[in-house]
Amino acid sequence: AQSVSQHNHHVILSEAASLELGCNYSYGGTVNLFWYVQYPGQHLQLLLKYFSGDPLVKGIKGFEAEFIKSKFSFNLRKPSVQWSDTAEYFCAVIPVTGNQFYFGTGTSLTVIP
Amino acid sequence: GAVVSQHPSRVICKSGTSVKIECRSLDFQATTMFWYRQFPKQSLMLMATSNEGSKATYEQGVEKDKFLINHASLTLSTLTVTSAHPEDSSFYICSAKGTSSFYEQYFGPGTRLTVT
DSSP: OOEEEOOOSEEEEETTOOEEEOOEEEOSSOEEEEEEEEOTTSOOEEEEEEOSSOSEEEOGGGOEEEEEGGGTEEEEEESSOOGGGOEEEEEEEEETTOOOOEEOOOEEEEEEO | OOOEEEEOSEEEEOTTOOEEEEEEESSSOOSEEEEEEEOTTSOEEEEEEEETTSOOEEOTTOOTTTEEEEEEETTEEEEEEOSOOGGGOEEEEEEEEOSSOSSOEEEOOOEEEEEO
């Protein structure tokens, strides 16, 4: 069965620190990959997505993610976090042959000013 | 663009009653809408997929008679929790798939249901 793992459940960083959130998926076929962010009290918003091409994708607010096919990974990075990045981050995968998103369990990021 | 709304944002109901949650795509037509349930500190779990004008497809383990889904138009899908029980208390989120990108979904803000 398809699954998405986010190994960091809760991350606490100081402002200006670098961020990397892990995401691994298990699926034998081709997938499209997404990172969503949920700010406190708000709905899910798309941060970035990967469909094909350059495996290093840039999203909004300075976030980027790298797809490493051999490792089934799609880690999210940001070189310097801000207090406003405090939120819940979800990795999601959708097989190209399917219609259904598979979400990771989410990572709660707290940035301390 | 691509805004999805949900109503109500919060609802408290008594055990045994039914609750209807609406999901609307405000500025685009959504042929497919999805309903998710999110437990505290956990991921979103897909409950069902609804296509306009046809019956919803439920995920394994989701009771279709308890969670009634209707997708009567290209901009509206409803989820009715029938005979609600405290264990149905959760955060329900809908998403809608637009026509511009096959894989992108736009999420509503969610509805917090509390059954007392």
